Each structure stands twice: as C-alpha cells, then as structure tokens.
Amino acid sequence: MQLHDVWFVLIAVLWTGYFFLEGFDFGVGVLTKLLARDRTEKRVLINTIGPVWDGNEVWLLTAGGATFAAFPDWYATLFSGFYLPLLIILICLIIRGVAFEYRHKRPEDRWQTNWEHAIFWTSLIPAFLWGVAFANIVRGVKIDENMEYVGSFLDLLNVYSILGGLVTLTLFTFHGAVFASLKTVGDIRDRSRKLATRLGVVTAVLALVFLGWTQVSRGDGTSLIAMVVAVLALVAALGFNLAGREGWSFALSGVTIAAAVAMLFLTLFPNVMPSSLNDAWNLTVTNASSSPYTLKIMTWCAAVATPLVLLYQGWTYWVFRKRIGTQHIVDVH
Template identity: 85%
Template sequence: MELHDVWFVLIAFLWTGYFFLEGFDFGVGVLTKLLARDRKERRVLINTIGPVWDGNEVWLLSAGGATFAAFPEWYATLFSGFYLPLLIILFCLIVRGVAFEYRHKRDEDRWQTNWEHAIFWCSLIPAFLWGVAFGNIVRGVKINAEMEYVGNVADLLNPYALLGGLVTLTLFTFHGAVFTALKTVGDIRGRARALATRLGLLTAVLALGFLGWTQADRGDTASLVAMIVAVVALVAAIATNLAGREGWSFAFSGVTIVAAVAMLFLTLFPDVMPSSLNEAWSLTVTNASSTPYTLKIMTWCAGIAAPLVMLYQGWTYWVFRKRIGTQHIADAH
C-alpha cells in the first residue's frame, strides 16, 4: 500500500470520527427545540455536551488540515467548488460556539432566547449540509481537465445529495437523542428515548434509500458489506433503545455512522473527487496527492500526535461521564 493510499484511509478515519462525535453534538443542538420543554431542560441538554463539543470539532480541523497537506489538489477543488456551502457551515460553527459561551452571560430572556435559536439552527444547518456535500463528492461533480470545478451551486442541489442531507440530519438527531437518554435522568430521559424511536424509524427509511442508491450506482462487494452493517446496526440501535439499554443503543448508532461513512469512502476509492464530465478528469489518490516525502513526514507527525489527542479526548469523556437532570441545574438568578 502506497502512502497516498494510507492517507486516504486516515482522512476517512478522521471524517468518521468527526461525524461520530459531532453527530450527537449536532443532534443535541437540534433537540434543544424538539425535546426540551423549558429553559431549564435546554440547559440540561447543553450541559450534556458542554465539556466536549469543542473537542469534537478538532476532528474537523484535523480532517481539513490532513486533506490540505496530503491531497492539495483535492482540497483546492473541493473548497473552491463547494465554497458557499462550506462557508455557511463555517459560519454556523462559529456562531454556535459563540452561542454556547455567551448564552448565560446575561439574564435577560430575549438574550438567552436568541442564543438558543442560534444553537438550534447552527446545529441543524451543518448536519444537513455535510450530507449534501458528501453526497456530491460520491456522486461526482463537474470537474474539467485542469482539475477545476466548473459547475455552480444549483448543481450541488440534486436529489441524491439532498437525500444525503436528510439522512445525516435525521441520523445525527437520532444519535443525539440516544446520547441524551444515556446522559440524563428523570422525565427528559424517558422522552428522549421515545423521540429516539420515532427518529430511528424515519432515519431507517431515508438511510435505506440513500445507501441503496449509492450501492446501485457505485458499489462493490466491500461497500455492500458496509451497507449491511450500517442497516443492521441501525435496527439494533432502535431495538436496544426500546429495551431501555441506552449504552448499547448509543454504541449501535455510532456503528451505523461509522459503517455508513466507510461505505461512502469505499465507493469513492481510488477517486477522491469524481468528475461527472469525464471519468479521466477525476481526482484520484494518485494525481491529487502531495509528494512522497511530504506524506512521509506527515505520517511520522501523525503517528506521534494523534494517539496523544485521542487519549486526552477519551479521558475528557471519562471525567464527564455521569448523568445529569433538571435537579442539577441551579435556578436562574
């Protein structure tokens, strides 16, 4: 296996980790409007991800940085062609982070309500747009012989990509609902489980359509196995949620995300960004990669830094592992 193949796998791993962790993070943000009945319950939901949301976004920074360094042609074409949706995602992530930090700075009802609206919308929009973006990457976009994107924003809003957006939105919200049930006590825990069941059934219908479409269009044996794992894991997540086994349900919903993302990257390889104009113009792991020397240096750096970051983040989750409820939230001043 060449180093550019290794880095394709590593980038797939980083995106998988990002969607696994930021997935429930986005889902909890959406649930601040769908599940919480009052401000105290919204504070409970926000506090479940308060210690970890910013660490989850490190995976996005790592995935973007690794793509820039390992596959500069892929990075250039992707970020120029998808400029507007990626800019919207970036804007939402900035506003969302500010909302988490500033929401409690003042006691006025309007101040806190506005920031809570920001948390909801800036969780929902990226959760949808990431699915649209990856749907287009897998489907293929208009890339010419100079490795430049020559389409427009309207080309990105095709049925396949929009279905992908709905899948990531519902899957992340389901993942967040299961995480909420796992991290809370009392009435909100029971309502989170009930909502997770309904979200899981909706997700199953949408995901089966999207993954089936993907398999029919670009799939092979490996991607079919990943698809089966994703579907079985999603069914198991719904079943264990109904049985009140939140830990198992969260694990299975995580496996669903991992298997679904793995399927997308399996159907993509050896391309990194297929061209819908001419297959010969597609960006591949070979023609879009950096020099072997650059990849070698990156491999040494990643081999040292990545395990340390993962250990630290795992320790953070362990420290903040206990459940919380409205009884743990102090009354507003």
C-alpha cells in the same frame, strides 16, 4: 499499499471520528427545540455536551488539515467548488460556539432565547449540509481537465444530495437523542428514548433509500458489506433503545455512522472526487496527492500526535461521564 492509499484511509477515519462525535452534539442542539419543554431542560441538554463539543471539532480541523497536506489538489477543488456551503457551515460553527458561551451571560429572556435559536439552527444547518457535500463528492461534480470545478451552487442541489442531507440530519439527531437519554435522568431521559425511537424509524427508511441508491450506482461487494453493517447496526440500535439499554444503543448508532462513512469512501476509491464531465478528469489518490516525502513526514507526525489527542479526549469523556437532570440545574440569576 502505498502512502497515498494509507492517507486516504486515515482521512476516512478522521471524518468518521468527526461525524461520530460532532454528530451527537449536532443532534443535541437540534433537540433543544424538539425535546426540551422549558429553559431548564434546554440547559440540561446543553450541559450534556458542554464539556466536549469544542473538543469534537478538533476532528474537523484535523480532517481538513490532513486533506490539505496529503491531497492538495483535492482540497483546492473541494473548497473552491463547495465554497458557499462550506462557508455557511463555517459561519454556523462560529455562531454556535459563541452561542454556547454567551447564552448564560445575561439573565434577560430575549437574550437567552435568541442564543437558543442560534444553537438550534447552527446545529441543524451543518448537519444537513455535510450530507449534501459528501453526497455530491460521491456522485461526482463538474470538474474539468485542469482539476477545477466549473459548476454552480445550484448544481450541488440535486435529489441525491438533498436525500444525503436528510439522512445525515436525521441520523445525527437520532444519535443525539440516544446520547441525551444516556446522559440524563428522569422524565427527560424517558422522552429522549421515545423520541429516539421515532427518529430511528425515519432515519432507517431514508438511509436505506440513500445507501441503496449509492450501492446500485457506484458500489461493489465491499461497499455492500459496509451498507449491510450500517443497516443492521441501526436496527440493533433501535432495539436496544426500546429495551432501555442506552449505552449499547449509542455504541451501535456510532457503528451505523462509521459503516455509512466507510461505504461512501469505499465507493469513491481510488477516486477522491469524481468528475461528472469525463472519467479521465477524476481526481484520484494518485494524481491529487502530495509527494511521497511529504506523506512520509506526515505519517511520522500522525503517529506521535494521534495517541495524545485520543488520550486527552478520552479523559474528558471519562471525567464528565455522569448523568445529569433538572435537579442539577441551579438558577444563578
């Protein structure tokens, strides 16, 4: 295996980590409207991700930076062709971070309500658009012989990509509901588990259609194994959720995300961004990668930095591992 193959795998791992971690806090953000009955319960849900949401976004920065350094042509084509949806995601992430920090700064009901609306929509929109983006990458987009995207924004809105967006939205919301039941106590925990069951059934149906479509159109034996793992893990996560085993359910919903992302990257390889105009114009791990010397330096840097990131993020989750409930919320105003 050459270094550009290694970095393709590493980028897949980074996106898996991002969707696993940011996925549940997107889901919790959506649940502030779907699950919480009052402002106190909204504060409980937000507090479950309060210590970790910004750390989860490190995985996105790292995935984007690694793509820029390891596969500059892939990065250039992706970010120019998907400029509008990625810009919308970026704006949502900025507003979302501000909303988390500013929501409690003033006691007025209107002030807090507006920021709570912002948390909901800036969690829902990126959760949907990430699925649209990755579905288009797998499906193939209009790339010419100069490695340039020549399509329009509307070309990105097709049945397959919209289905992919619905899958990520429902899967992340299910993941968030399981996380909420894992991190809370009392009535909100019970309602989180019940909502997770309903969301899981919808997610299973959508995911089976989307992954099956992907397998039929672009898959092979290896991607089929990943698809089977994703489906079985989701079914098992539903079963453990019904049994009240939130820890196992959360772990298995994470396995579902990891297996689904693995399947998408397996259907891509050795391409990184297929062209729907001509297979000869596909961006591949070979023609879109940096020089071997650049990849070698990046590998050494990753070997030093990655364990440190994992350690400090793991420590954060350990420190804030306890459950919380409405009884822990103090009205500071």
